Amino acid sequence: MPPLPHPAPEALRRDPLPLRGRTALVTGAGRRDGIGHAVARRLAAHGASVYLHHHVPHDAAMPWGADRPEDVAASVREALADPSARVESGPGDLSDPAVPAELHDRAAAALGGRLDILVANHALSGSDGTLDTIDTAMLDAHWAVDTRSVILLVRAHARHRAALPPRTPGGRVTMMTSGQDIAGGMPGEIAYALQKGALASITRSLATTLAGHAVTVNTVNPGPVDTGYLTGDAYEAVAARFPGGRWGMPDDPARLIAWLATDEADWITGQVIDSEGGFRR
Template sequence: MAGRVAIVTGVSRRQGIGFAVARELLAAGARVLAHSWTPADAEQPWGADPAGIEGVLEELGGLGPRLAHVAADFADPDAPARVVRRAVEEFGAVDVLVANHARSSLGTLSEVTAEELDLTWAVNARASVLLAQAFAAAHDDGRPGGRVVLFTSGQHLAPMSGELPYAISKGAIHQMTLSLSDALIDRGITVNAVNPGPVDTGYADDELRRRVAQAMPAGRWGRPEDVARLVRWLASDDAAWITGQVIDSEGGFRRWAM
């Protein structure tokens, strides 16, 4: 990854997947633009990182020649283009897009509202498409290793009827992956999606943590670094022949055991 420029969205908490991905790509030699939107975490039960975004960036090595940061609310339709533009301004190019950000949203069929559906769709699905669009417009096809990595969830493997806005928006990402890959493969840009399965990012209570661990053959949840290693591989030259795939990286998660 030496010399490559990557955008990683959703880098706002040290326990999160985005942080682990950014750290992995930096360790592999890439330059990284880390995106965050702390207000989104602050309104969730797990809260924002106690060290603030400054502490998150410091733990990644601090702002400098290989790490830059941008804050943006993906509910704003102009935000994806601003994020990509910032990467080009900072590093002169962009080679890899990792759209890891997500709005977590609970809601059963009787509870769901049009407003929440629209907001979750905008942040999760619409922003992923617009990020891919802006990335494609900015990418120099003379540079090797054009990569887009999206994030879906397990909604295609088991129902998620208690979090309909989230499941529906993530289902859209699953379905867009193949079509986006077809749109970009002639330019040498691959597009894949990752379903990371249950990952311990600090949101689960003790009972949920116990039940999920029992349903995992390894006896543990996934860790952010498990996901980060897969993303680093998808972003590398070794994965140049892989596109249009949705990869379930779940450690053998047995949903029926839940």
């Protein structure tokens, strides 16, 4: 039956737990200062069960260091709003082409056998440069993690949803891009910008592909977000380019991504959405 042009009054009232009974996999959720952690907390606060993916060796090699996965999971559990929901976590090196499908299967099994929401938040940090300094190793590394693994995760999600009863509600995919198509681009991070641009470009094609399985696909550009990677004068210079005078915080894009996972966003698909707080590039 098609939707009514004017929903009944009770349908207009907001459910305090719009994701109750839904399940989600959030990749790149290994740091409490990161966007993935903030997204997971928001999904949990909306009633979802969440599987947190982490890759500790990547974060440990970065200047900001790694958190203990159990501490991150505990923080997300604190946000659980549905007593029957749960939080699970596990590792995965997504540069290995076999890992995306294995991770998806593991997350679905850990959360009861069905996975509704995929948030592909992970990315490779560092190992990049300008057009003059990049090499094939940098390009290949970013392709493997930032793009290939995301497409393989989306394929695993599409196959999983196709095996469910037709039009099972709640199917969602959110990918992450980085504003590489806006204003001056990212000339100092050619490999990263290239692979994130590929995700933005493929969004509509994936949305069309997954529409038959009642899965929406959108990509979010969170803009500059304070995840602990910049300090001092450089930090203040970036803050001054926001009309509000502050950086984006991890919870800023997390609110949007969590909303996209709800039924209120059921009619939004194939979009690249900028959530940058008016950042002036």
